Amino acid sequence: MEMRADLVIVGAGMVGSALALALRHSGLEILLLDGSALSVKPFDAQAPFEPRVSALSAASQRILERLGAWEGIARRRVSAYSDMHVWDGSGTGQIHFSAASVHAQVLGHIVENRVVQDGLLERLHDSDVGLLPNARLEQLRRSGDEWLLTLADGRRLRAPLVIAADGANSAVRRLAGCETREWDYLHHAIVTSVRCSQAHRTTAWQRFTDEGPLAFLPLNRDGQQDWCSIVWSTTPEQAEQAMAMDDAAFCQALERAFEGRLGQVLAADPRLCVPLRQRHAKRYVQEGLALIGDAAHTIHPLAGQGVNLGFLDAAVLAEELVRACERGERLADVKVLSRFERRRMPHNLALMAAMESFERLFQANPLPLRWLRNSGLKLVEQMPEAKALFVRQALGLSGDLPALARA
Numbered sequence: 001m002e003m004r005a006d007l008v009i010v011g012a013g014m015v016g017s018a019l020a021l022a023l024r025h026s027g028l029e030i031l032l033l034d035g036s037a038l039s040v041k042p043f044d045a046q047a048p049f050e051p052r053v054s055a056l057s058a059a060s061q062r063i064l065e066r067l068g069a070w071e072g073i074a075r076r077r078v079s080a081y082s083d084m085h086v087w088d089g090s091g092t093g094q095i096h097f098s099a100a101s102v103h104a105q106v107l108g109h110i111v112e113n114r115v116v117q118d119g120l121l122e123r124l125h126d127s128d129v130g131l132l133p134n135a136r137l138e139q140l141r142r143s144g145d146e147w148l149l150t151l152a153d154g155r156r157l158r159a160p161l162v163i164a165a166d167g168a169n170s171a172v173r174r175l176a177g178c179e180t181r182e183w184d185y186l187h188h189a190i191v192t193s194v195r196c197s198q199a200h201r202t203t204a205w206q207r208f209t210d211e212g213p214l215a216f217l218p219l220n221r222d223g224q225q226d227w228c229s230i231v232w233s234t235t236p237e238q239a240e241q242a243m244a245m246d247d248a249a250f251c252q253a254l255e256r257a258f259e260g261r262l263g264q265v266l267a268a269d270p271r272l273c274v275p276l277r278q279r280h281a282k283r284y285v286q287e288g289l290a291l292i293g294d295a296a297h298t299i300h301p302l303a304g305q306g307v308n309l310g311f312l313d314a315a316v317l318a319e320e321l322v323r324a325c326e327r328g329e330r331l332a333d334v335k336v337l338s339r340f341e342r343r344r345m346p347h348n349l350a351l352m353a354a355m356e357s358f359e360r361l362f363q364a365n366p367l368p369l370r371w372l373r374n375s376g377l378k379l380v381e382q383m384p385e386a387k388a389l390f391v392r393q394a395l396g397l398s399g400d401l402p403a404l405a406r407a
């Protein structure tokens with residue numbers, strides 16, 4: 001059997017699902033396929049936190065609200081944070097950001113990826129978007145003006161336009177021969193949730209250690225403030241050692257690495273270790289094809305920006321496709337798709353470059369660089385306007401915003 005659609009989105013993760021929802025009223029026949037079951041799990045408020053979480057910006061929240069998904073997300077479990085505290089573990093420099101400095105109530109929300117995904121899927125199941133669960137893409141080739149997609153179970157699909165939202169190891173990107181620039185951060189990230197003896201005070205904490213950044217992100221369960229999600233970026237050797245420790249030893253090592261800022265680390269959930277790699281596609285588009293989200297770019301989690309960039313990609317691409325539909329243009333035309341690339345690539349590249357420099361500066365050990373970063377942090381701490389600018393950037397409410405993210 002061969003299926004046909006105007007548009008096939010490969011990957012129904014957070015970003016692919018957001019794109020499908022953003023196009024649900026476009027009149028286009030859309031197929032959204034994913035290798036997983038695409039089922040929405042019943043939510044248990046007492047269940048442990050999922051290890052994978054994202055710090056969602058205000059712009060992402062707006063997009064999710066307009067897609068009708070935020071209500072289902074907030075009904076499950078979200079943790080607002082109002083402050084951010086960053087410090088240099090091998091110096092005295094520190095900096096504090098607060099939502100109040102720009103008259104906002106929150107800087108963002110920490111949300112489990114599963115919760116975001118379920119909020120989006122819930123809306124998709126109520127929409128006209130064609131969902132193909134358990135559909136793993138295996139082959140992709142040009143056939144005239146269309147793409148022919150073959151799934152692992154032999155099913156075949158045809159479409160003039162394919163969107164790759166299939167994550168960091170995108171099969172579409174590989175099969176379509178899209179080139180990337182990539183390099184290893186020589187960092188692994190350990191992620192889990194931990195319980196601390198002191199309240200997190202709705203603050204996101206980040207300590208730069210000699211081995212890499214360590215973040216404690218506030219989690220909220222029934223108003224209690226003792227759980228944090230941690231992202232501990234460190235050398236592969238140290239990550240291997242930390243993964244091999246029993247819970248008590250791991251909690252002690254973590255508490256030491258975090259200088260005990262939230263008191264004792266009392267308990268830890270099962271840990272996950274993720275190798276970190278920066279990747280950026282040289283082009284996001286070609287005739288009949290566009291890459292979005294992690295398929296187009298993966299970035300160090302120290303910025304907490306990966307999926308925020310992905311949601312903006314999805315919103316901008318949807319906006320350009322709808323506009324092209326209204327003008328009667330051919331959507332698969334590389335000229336149409338390039339408008340999306342022109343709006344998103346400079347923004348993504350600028351953020352990736354900023355994060356890269358930040359990461360290098362904090363990894364650097366020579367004395368002049370350590371002096372520079374400590375003095376830099378202290379200087380910026382004294383500059384309320386510079387800090388407010390940074391906070392507005394973090395909220396994601398500046399620059400060329402798609403209508404879905406605008407106030």
Ligand SMILES: Cc1cc2nc3c(=O)[nH]c(=O)nc-3n(C[C@H](O)[C@H](O)[C@H](O)COP(=O)(O)OP(=O)(O)OC[C@H]3O[C@@H](n4cnc5c(N)ncnc54)[C@H](O)[C@@H]3O)c2cc1C
Binds near residue numbers: 033055294295307309
């Ligand atoms: C440790 C860590 C912490 C992070 N913290 C943050 C944060 O605080 N804030 C933030 O914004 N970002 C954060 N990120 C980044 C964020 O997790 C990613 O940017 C985001 O998950 C990417 O979403 P995506 O939908 O593009 O890809 P994915 O979530 O990878 O989804 C891809 C989908 O494609 C499907 N798929 C893959 N291959 C195929 C195939 N061949 N056929 C069919 N389907 C396929 C998969 O099943 C999956 O559903 C973090 C990342 C890491 C590693």
